[in-house]
Amino acid sequence: xxxxxxxxxxxxxxxxxxxxxxxxxxxxxxxxxxxxxxxxxxxxxxxxxxxxxxxxxxxxxxxxxxxxxxxxxxxxxxxxxxxxxxxxxxxxxxxxxxxxxxxxxxxxxxxxxxxxxxxxxxxxxxxxxxxxxxxxxxxxxxxxxxxxxxxxxxxxxxxxxxxxxxxxxxxxxxxxxxxxxxxxxxxxxxxxxxxxxxxxxxxxxxxxxxxxxxxxxxxxxxxxxxxxxxxxxxxxxx
Numbered sequence: 001x002x003x004x005x006x007x008x009x010x011x012x013x014x015x016x017x018x019x020x021x022x023x024x025x026x027x028x029x030x031x032x033x034x035x036x037x038x039x040x041x042x043x044x045x046x047x048x049x050x051x052x053x054x055x056x057x058x059x060x061x062x063x064x065x066x067x068x069x070x071x072x073x074x075x076x077x078x079x080x081x082x083x084x085x086x087x088x089x090x091x092x093x094x095x096x097x098x099x100x101x102x103x104x105x106x107x108x109x110x111x112x113x114x115x116x117x118x119x120x121x122x123x124x125x126x127x128x129x130x131x132x133x134x135x136x137x138x139x140x141x142x143x144x145x146x147x148x149x150x151x152x153x154x155x156x157x158x159x160x161x162x163x164x165x166x167x168x169x170x171x172x173x174x175x176x177x178x179x180x181x182x183x184x185x186x187x188x189x190x191x192x193x194x195x196x197x198x199x200x201x202x203x204x205x206x207x208x209x210x211x212x213x214x215x216x217x218x219x220x221x222x223x224x225x226x227x228x229x230x231x232x233x234x235x236x237x238x
Contacts, residue, residue, distance in 0.1 A: 011190055012036070013200070015159060016047040019126060019152060023114075024049050026148075027141060031108070031129035037122050038179045041072035045183045046202055051129070055106050060202055066098035069113045071122045080149045082113045083142065107131055112142075114149050116156045124156055171231060175218045184211045188224050189231070 016034040024032055033056070036045040043064070048056060064070055069082055084093070093099040103111070110130040115122045128145075130137070159165060172182045180201060187197045198208045212224075221227050 011186065012045065012159065013047070013187060013190060013192070015155065016045075020047060020049045022148065023126065023128060023145075026144070027128075027134075027137065029128050029130065029134055031131070033127045033129075034124070035127075036124050036183075037071045039121070041070075041122070043071065043125075044179060045200055047200065052106070056202065058102065063098060063102045066096075066102070068096075068098065069111065071115070071125065074115065074122065077117065077121055079115055080117075080153070081115070081142070081146050084111045103129075109134070112137075112145065114145065114152070116149075116153050118157060118160055123160070126152075168231075175215075177215065177218060181211050181215050181218075184208060185215055185227070188212070188215075189228060 020032050020034050023029060030050045031048075033046060033048040033051055035043045035047075037043055046056070046060075059067075067073065068088065069084070074082075084099075088096070103109075108129045109132045112128040112130070114126040114128070116124040168186065169182075172185065177185060183201060184197055187200065194205050194208045194212075198205050201208065201211075215227070216222060219227060219230060221230060
């Protein structure tokens with residue numbers, strides 16, 4: 001497997017990037033998305049491959065409410081892989097507005113959802129969007145996807161349980177940072193520009209600046225450099 005998936009050495013952002021590349025390369029799927037899930041089953045910290053911005057915007061603004069595979073709608077929290085064509089009969093999909101008004105309009109024939117868990121809940125996931133030419137994935141391919149899910153499950157557990165991650169979360173807890181503020185802080189530490197952070201959060205640049213200003217106020221600092229200095233002085237992020 002790619003070295004980038006050694007999560008004790010990598011960031012959440014790189015884990016998502018490498019996971020997307022892994023699935024799109026191995027199965028020839030063009031469109032995919034990776035996301036995190038908070039304790040309220042809300043999706044955040046998005047990364048995507050070849051998804052039209054308007055498609056993602058429509059989903060986040062409205063159609064996520066109708067998505068039967070949204071983490072909030074998955075009753076069995078131990079579920080690891082779901083494929084729409086296996087879980088929902090074709091005639092039912094035609095009558096479902098999520099498929100008829102959203103996926104079909106964007107030329108998506110089928111979807112595969114991959115869920116990752118921690119402490120009894122879904123904490124992350126990947127969505128694979130299959131066009132008509134992609135939809136003939138054989139049962140052997142699905143078995144490979146299920147095997148890869150087990151590897152990613154181990155990867156994210158290692159990431160969330162690493163000393164670096166625990167220390168980072170401890171600092172965030174100390175300063176009462178929200179889920180989105182934590183994402184912004186982590187990406188600031190990685191040196192990512194505001195535009196990349198905005199894409200990850202699916203928000204505007206002004207919103208990112210607002211999150212950053214809130215972080216400054218909570219941590220009593222005036223710059224990104226002071227944040228990093230504070231984290232290192234407390235030996236909380238390496």
